Amino acid sequence: MIDIILSLRPLYIWAVVLGLIAAWFPARKAYVDYKIRKLGGVRSSVLATDPIRGMPFFIDAGYSQMNNRLLEYYNNLYKWATPECPNCVELASFGVVRFLLTREPEHIKTILTTKFGDFGKGPTFHEAWSPFLGDSIFTTDGQSWSDSRALIRPMFIKERVRDLEIFDKWTSALIDKLPASGETVDVLDLLYRTTLDITTEFLLGESLNSLGNPKHEFVQAFHDVQRIQMLITILAPFRYFIPKFRYNRGIRVLERFISPYIARTLALTPDELDKLSKSDKVFTFLHSMARSTRDEKVIRDQIMAVLLAGRDTAAATLSWTIYELARYPAVYRKLRRHVLDTVGPARAPTYEDIKSLTFLTHALNETLRLYPAVPYNLRAALQDTRLPGRPGQPDIIVLKDDVVVYSTLAMQRRRDLYPEVLPEGFADPAVWSPERWERWTPKSWNYVPFNGGPRICVGQNFAMTEMAFTLIRLLQKYDRLEYRGDWEAQYHKAEVVGVPGHGVPVAFYEPEDGNVVS
């Protein structure tokens, strides 16, 4: 065939090549249609199967990401969906990979539990993320993922007193950094640093102290790596064209910081590690891993993964909570009253205090409903499989290597997933209202900020305790809070984690006349 083409004149060669390309896409579509029919299901709503129709969607995705309109872009896709499949659409451009984008609870449930084994991060995700997260819990599937989970989980199953001490140390440092009563501060920036300091101390036994040293090169490097990683993920087919200088340099900075801690830990003998494990006070995540593996790379990868998982997620959720509390002073006052009644004005909270403060948990749940920290996620099909169709409709076929993108952000904000007629006292679902949780439990899989199934967030309890602890400390000290930004201008910015795009400029007020309760 090649010989025949090469024997033609150049103009004819171009014509043949273009003809082959033009024929390839309909042929590919026909083949996919045939396979799907054979498997006894249907396609989801098809938006594009070739570059001419597909490219504008991918370009718009990149543009929307850069301009912080990703949720709008994502929701707009469903305007072209068919009534048979209103919440799942298919996009393809070059190559053979189809992207299925969904905001359907039954699909998320299927991916994460019912057909857990059929879906995974997949080889492309692994390749795209491995410079940063290596072969860690985040980037692997099957046995490798299961080994990572077994390595990490022990540090999260116990309620450790040591964790509360770490939270206390760094929330005190946070409060020390807040300006005088009534002065404006961007609390998002401070919370990023607080959660980074908490997470590094938890992981390594020693904190980065970014609250004390905001210009630490680690902070900028971590930011650069995450931002570029998100772009690499969104522009998956075109990721090779993204400049990676800052990304690679950032990863080197992170590694330079972590390496000495790993080396120091690996220098300990198994006996020494066993001895340390007896004491909750000094035993770190690093020690815990070194008891199971002596492989420096394995440890490096898991540390990076937990750093990523633990830092921005909690900072973002706390920031959105503070942003909403500034909007609803009555909720702030109610929370403060609960905290002062339960913990008092100065004492550090215990695990029991935190558990008994249910309204505080409702406030955090409500934030995670409107602003789930991981707003977009994806899974690749590891084999031909299916997602359930609407009641009475056939299943949607997912072919091996197809990528399913799911958004808990888009799903949890779907108006049609809430009662059509809202019960008394149940605020509009678009509104932040912790009170709704007093009489309402979301249907399972309509609310999954920590995901679900075997891959559910391993740090969920750690995160909820850390966030509650931080809020309690702020509520003890300040009797009110004022937003100093432009409410209209605020937007949701998605870089792996969804944060308030304009930060959260606020002023905290201590009680006037020194009274604890105002």
Ligand code: HEM
């Ligand atoms: C508000 C706080 C948090 C939220 C909303 C959250 C959410 C999530 C979500 C959605 C996943 C699933 C990711 C995926 O499978 O693609 C996840 C996984 C994970 N999270 Fe969290 N997370 C939070 C805080 C934390 C913290 C503080 C830690 C640790 C210190 C942590 C550790 C992990 C780890 C290790 C995984 C991987 C689990 C696995 O793949 O088996 N998370 N988290």
